[in-house]
Amino acid sequence: MLALAAALLAVPAFAAGIAVQQPWVRWLPVGLPAAGYATLVNAGDTPVSLVGVSSPDYGMVMIHRSLDRGGMERMVMVNSIPVPPHGRAVLAPGGYHLMLMQPRHAIRPGMRVSVRFEFSDGSTIDVAMPVRPANAPD
Numbered sequence: 669m670l671a672l673a674a675a676l677l678a679v680p681a682f683a684a685g686i687a688v689q690q691p692w693v694r695w696l697p698v699g700l701p702a703a704g705y706a707t708l709v710n711a712g713d714t715p716v717s718l719v720g721v722s723s724p725d726y727g728m729v730m731i732h733r734s735l736d737r738g739g740m741e742r743m744v745m746v747n748s749i750p751v752p753p754h755g756r757a758v759l760a761p762g763g764y765h766l767m768l769m770q771p772r773h774a775i776r777p778g779m780r781v782s783v784r785f786e787f788s789d790g791s792t793i794d795v796a797m798p799v800r801p802a803n804a805p806d
């Protein structure tokens with residue numbers, strides 16, 4: 669009985685080791701996808717990866733990485749972003765980011781959009797991401 673209780677308790681405790689900090693979304697004019705940024709912090713002792721992202725505000729959300737190829741920036745889709753133990757992974761302009769596509773309603777700077785981050789340990793974190801204008805500083 670005690671072992672079972674400990675196993676059940678282990679799940680939220682583990683999830684609590686991951687945090688999504690400084691989330692924000694760069695809004696772009698109609699027709700262009702928005703980009704989402706944040707810092708993923710892993711306070712735990714084991715590696716964790718961001719393995720999925722979804723949002724009730726967008727029809728499709730993908731994890732992208734911008735790569736500099738001879739001065740030309742291009743984006744590739746990635747399946748996951750590793751967050752090392754006692755470390756962090758940064759989603760920022762020019763690197764990893766969320767690509768938020770097919771908005772389900774009009775989204776403008778000043779609003780917040782809801783995004784669910786799904787991690788390899790099975791935990792999820794729902795984040796209200798503030799939407800900033802296209803010319804917001806990086």
Ligand SMILES: [Cu+2]
Nearest residue numbers: 732743766767
């Ligand atoms: Cu992208």
